[in-house]
Amino acid sequence: MGEPLRGMxxxxxxxxxxVEFVVALPDIVTCDELLWPIARESNFRLVxxxxxxxxxxxxxxLSYAGKRAILLMQHTGFLDSINAIRVMGMDYQxxxxxxxxxxxxxxxxSPSESAQNGVRIVEPILKAMDIRYLVLNDDSDSxxxxxxxxxxxxxxxxxxxxxxxxxxxxxxxx
Amino acid sequence: xxxxxxxxxxxxxYPDGIVVPVYQAAFxxxxxxxxxxxxxxxxAMGQGSSHALGLALACPKEQIVVLDGDGSLLMNLGSxxxxxxxxxxxxxxxxxxxxxxxxxxEFPVPGGAEVDFASxxxxxxxxxxxxxxxxDSWARSLPDILESSGPILVDxxxxxxxxxxxxxxxIHSEAARERFRSALAVRQTG
Numbered sequence: 311m312g313e314p315l316r317g318m319x320x321x322x323x324x325x326x327x328x329v330e331f332v333v334a335l336p337d338i339v340t341c342d343e344l345l346w347p348i349a350r351e352s353n354f355r356l357v358x359x360x361x362x363x364x365x366x367x368x369x370x371x372l373s374y375a376g377k378r379a380i381l382l383m384q385h386t387g388f389l390d391s392i393n394a395i396r397v398m399g400m401d402y403q404x405x406x407x408x409x410x411x412x413x414x415x416x417x418x419x420s421p422s423e424s425a426q427n428g429v430r431i432v433e434p435i436l437k438a439m440d441i442r443y444l445v446l447n448d449d450s451d452s453x454x455x456x457x458x459x460x461x462x463x464x465x466x467x468x469x470x471x472x473x474x475x476x477x478x479x480x481x482x483x484x
Numbered sequence: 485x486x487x488x489x490x491x492x493x494x495x496x497x498y499p500d501g502i503v504v505p506v507y508q509a510a511f512x513x514x515x516x517x518x519x520x521x522x523x524x525x526x527x528a529m530g531q532g533s534s535h536a537l538g539l540a541l542a543c544p545k546e547q548i549v550v551l552d553g554d555g556s557l558l559m560n561l562g563s564x565x566x567x568x569x570x571x572x573x574x575x576x577x578x579x580x581x582x583x584x585x586x587x588x589x590e591f592p593v594p595g596g597a598e599v600d601f602a603s604x605x606x607x608x609x610x611x612x613x614x615x616x617x618x619x620d621s622w623a624r625s626l627p628d629i630l631e632s633s634g635p636i637l638v639d640x641x642x643x644x645x646x647x648x649x650x651x652x653x654x655i656h657s658e659a660a661r662e663r664f665r666s667a668l669a670v671r672q673t674g
Contacts, residue, residue: 357537357541357570359534359566360563360565360566361560361562363528363534363560364531364534364537366531366534367526367528367531367534367535367538368534368535368537368541369538370535370538371523371534371535371536371537371541371542372538372539372541373538374523374538374539374665375539375542375543375668376669377541377542393528394527394528394531396528397527397528398527401656402527402658402661
């Protein structure tokens, strides 16, 4: 296992990929390390939504004008938004880019091995929907984010980043 | 007020702008104002207002009009708060309220035709909200509404008008999406 995933490196990758909008509903996995810093930084336009499927459609509308966005949410929000993602991602092939925190995933397990039903079914659903996804297990995986987003917008096609866990501020103090 | 009559008034005063119409309003609007800047591909029921918000944020110099339905908006009521919070001044949210799921068996929506969307919008942070029950009032007020800063919600108390064909393949077509994308690109560079 490498260094814990760091929000600042994800933010750098989003800037590198020319992402302007972060559409979000808080998720305990990513909130402290990623969403709060994004909210404090003025270089992204943050769109807080009340429900995740709103975010799917906002990202769709943005994409028609060539604006890049990510939708940051918890896996429960992904599950709740399946119909909107099905239409925008599968039927219309729009570049909906999602970062999904896997709240409840056990420390020693991969998503597909989780005892949490909601976490365990995410990857099979993505495969059934033929949506490309990357699991960001540690900080070195951040280097793949920018290129993957470029590919999603070039194709165009939807893309998911799964985030099992992130570092905490204490992880970096030593 | 008949829906087709109300939409013809809108087309008269708003001939060339971006419109996001949903369900029966979309079918009517396609016939009344065929235009490449009709954004027909909202896909999932209830999502029209959120697509429109994405467009409004991406294109702040363009007026965005969404032709929502009451059943549709009830599926995405939180979007009123999201839109009110973002406060796009180029956002006009028209709700075609007929009290029924018109394309799904004409079954009544919860609350029927009595739901007060204008009050909800104001409580959610919209700058203005209006309710119109008759065509003359709507026609007289629309020019000023189009000149005002949004987000604005207009609740039109309607009944079905002329029955326009429900062309689902057209609203879901790749051609419609490409037509909109190309027209928007031309508009933004022009």
